Amino acid sequence: MTIRDVAQRAGVSSATVSLVLNNVADSRVSAATAERVRAAASELAYAPNLVARGLRRRRTNTIAVLSDEIATTPFASRMIGAIQDVAMRNGLLVFMVNTAGDPETERSAVVAFNQQQVDGFVYACLYHRVVDLPPGLGSNVVVLDGRTRRPRFPAVVPDDRGGARAAVTELLAHGHRRIGFVNDYSATVAADLRLKGYRDALREHGVRFDKRAVRNAEPGLEPSAEAAVRLHEDAGVTALFCFNDRVAIGAYHGLRRHGLAVPRDVSVVGFDDQEFVADYADPPLTTVALPHYAMGQWAAEELIERINGGTDQPRVCEMPCELVRRGSVGPPRADGT
Structure with a gap:
């Protein structure tokens, strides 16, 4: 299925289909025509060639999550879920490697991700700690549940x-x-x-x-x-x-x-x-x-902003931690024992 098939079904030119499906601003395509193009694309199950689009924009629409243990730990899996949710909303694919904290595995993973030309990295930790990042990550990096010794990249940690x-x-x-x-x-x-x-x-x-x-x-x-x-x-x-x-x-x-x-x-x-x-x-x-989900969401959104040329300030976000009241707290005994 090609863009020409969509154009033929919608009764428009291939250029018009391209303008609509790439959400080009000020394209002067009427709302009715744009809706007709999207309907034709949906009927034909047409999906744009993201690889080709990425090459034109010098992007691959992929991000990498480099984690120590969270990818195999249910305790912090909500961070991964949040990254995936944000990535999907922005048309990105997520690659992930769990390194078990092994430096050699980290270095090999960075080399492999760079060969795939990922657009950026989330460096994720199981618990709040100071990290030494592996070489080769580039400038599009966000640290999740950790921070660097000197403020080099954005980081998000629990308060x-x-x-x-x-x-x-x-x-x-x-x-x-x-x-x-x-x-x-x-x-x-x-x-x-x-x-x-x-x-x-x-x-x-x-x-x-x-x-x-x-x-x-x-x-x-x-x-x-x-x-x-x-x-x-x-x-x-x-x-x-x-x-x-x-x-x-x-x-x-x-x-x-x-x-x-x-x-x-x-x-x-x-x-x-x-x-x-x-x-x-x-x-x-x-x-x-x-706040695992909120931290993962912040990290992914911050990375996308950096990829899109936004802020490059190495700020640290301290995410609030909410008290959850259940049944283990009461007043002290009247006799003081």
Whole structure:
């Protein structure tokens, strides 16, 4: 099927079909004629040759997503879904490679994508971190859920500090003043920012920071369970803010084994809003949602703007993190235990 077939069906010239299907402004084609051309193209199932169009415009209408682990992790798959949605609305095809964080795989992927002459790259991370980008990406690059050491390219990250502040503020609003924090044992960007947000909320409400109320837990339910129990017994906390939802579930287990109920004895707030974890906890976990879809959408739209010659400012967007209220927060016990 060719453009000539569409022109013959619509009773117009091939040039008119080209003007209509390429959405050329000021083409002086009447609305009725344009509608007739689109109807003919639809009836004939005609699709423009995007390769040829791309060659004329020196574009391939493709973008690449270079990720460490998110392409194989359901936890962050909404970022990928958002990129695909934006790409489809703009007539772009998305290529994707999951590198498992291996530098050699990254370099090979960049070479392969450049051979395909992709129009730009989204460099995507599973969690908020500082990244060293591989060479060869060019100038049309956006970093998703990470940032470079020096501001070179646009980047979008969750507002970890603001999300933590909102989580602790929720506990303070319920009357808690002895609030513990089970943080990640790794010195990640997110761990540092969430600790700062925790301290921000305490300071804003006139509550003195007590370093005994903060414990770092290694991965796994048992370390989190132990940290939660120790904070309750040694620091006398009546509420816990947890680095993520998995840490919060570990805290649930530890508290329950010691005869403590959530939220009757200890209130708990998580972070991430991980599907099938936070909402299926018993009781359902109040948590802070990571804005995966919104971040993916922002990254794709920013990349398209750069490809189209828009802004080249290396700004960092901190995407707000919404508090999701469920059933794990209540007032402290009247007897203070």
